[in-house]
Amino acid sequence: MIKQTPVGSLPRSPKLQEAYNAFDDGNLKKPELDKLIDAEIKDVVTEYEKIDGNPIITTGEVEKPNFLTYFLEKGFIKLGKPNQSGRKGFTIEFEGHHAREMAVLQKEQTPFKFAHYGDEWLSTLKKYSKKAFKATVIAPSAVSLIYKDEIPGYPKDQFIKDLVNECAKDIKKCIASGATEVGMDMTEATYAMKVDKTGKVLNDMVGLVDLVCAQLSPEELNKVTLHTCFGADNFTNHNYSNFQDVYPALLKSKIKNFHLPFASLGEGNFEEILKCIKNNINGKFVYLGFVSHLAKDVELPKRIAERIELATGVLGFTPGVSECCGYSPFCNDLTTTREWALEKIRARTEGAKLAASKLKLN
Numbered sequence: 001m002i003k004q005t006p007v008g009s010l011p012r013s014p015k016l017q018e019a020y021n022a023f024d025d026g027n028l029k030k031p032e033l034d035k036l037i038d039a040e041i042k043d044v045v046t047e048y049e050k051i052d053g054n055p056i057i058t059t060g061e062v063e064k065p066n067f068l069t070y071f072l073e074k075g076f077i078k079l080g081k082p083n084q085s086g087r088k089g090f091t092i093e094f095e096g097h098h099a100r101e102m103a104v105l106q107k108e109q110t111p112f113k114f115a116h117y118g119d120e121w122l123s124t125l126k127k128y129s130k131k132a133f134k135a136t137v138i139a140p141s142a143v144s145l146i147y148k149d150e151i152p153g154y155p156k157d158q159f160i161k162d163l164v165n166e167c168a169k170d171i172k173k174c175i176a177s178g179a180t181e182v183g184m185d186m187t188e189a190t191y192a193m194k195v196d197k198t199g200k201v202l203n204d205m206v207g208l209v210d211l212v213c214a215q216l217s218p219e220e221l222n223k224v225t226l227h228t229c230f231g232a233d234n235f236t237n238h239n240y241s242n243f244q245d246v247y248p249a250l251l252k253s254k255i256k257n258f259h260l261p262f263a264s265l266g267e268g269n270f271e272e273i274l275k276c277i278k279n280n281i282n283g284k285f286v287y288l289g290f291v292s293h294l295a296k297d298v299e300l301p302k303r304i305a306e307r308i309e310l311a312t313g314v315l316g317f318t319p320g321v322s323e324c325c326g327y328s329p330f331c332n333d334l335t336t337t338r339e340w341a342l343e344k345i346r347a348r349t350e351g352a353k354l355a356a357s358k359l360k361l362n
């Protein structure tokens, strides 16, 4: 058997996207939104169940307005034009195409606590499926970006202590709900190198992840998979590949399982990426994205299997099989559909099956 995992997010239906907008504008009450989320999770789980050979499912993260700030009471992220002036929150620029602006922590929101955790809708998933499931949480480094200017009476040091505790609690709650795996999303690891080429910001971010790891038992830590990527929003990256700097820095962390993009970095880079991972993996485990979230065409299972065989040859072990990134990390990305994402997941599982038979891993 070859291990597989989904990244997490799937495109929300047009109906749910409209509901999120209405809720954000104050035109829809929370119980009404919740009803739609429940129906949407049922739909996601039902679709997942139909995919033969897919060992682990998610809620599709349809319950989250986005992967990045779901922990806020109203965790919406502004979608805007690139390089606009006058922004208040930390902004991720998607390669001159568009931008996402995060909220800024306010004095009245301190001491900092999560308003929502990753386990909030897992009971709904369990209501509709008995399959193993993966929960998703945000990395502490991403949460740290909401503290912008010094807040009187609530220094940054105290905020960091609180956020590390909250991130550890987020993971523990997901595991207590029965999650086989908890995906921790750290897309900002690659972005850190974009804003600070010295690597100091990235190393500080890895330090935050390690502080959360220190609060987990060995069993809990083994269930965590750290994901980074180069962005996935409206078919655009927030960053072109800098895996040579990012992968080694991440692989040094206390994390045991990683989930890294591969296919979307381009065929010409495959050997170099694999050698970089091999030289830094140090007995840890890695899932690789053998399916690109940025390629509109659905990959052929045969092609996916060839990539898995190549990776096995270079790494000396068979990595876990996944996609490069989530299919819809932000709820109002209108460029993708759930049907398309499910086709990609189906191709991934078929590719893994084919590779398992070629590598005699059945």
Ligand SMILES: [Zn+2]
Residues within 6 Å of the ligand: 187, 227, 228, 229, 230, 231, 232, 324, 325, 326
């Ligand atoms: Zn990602």
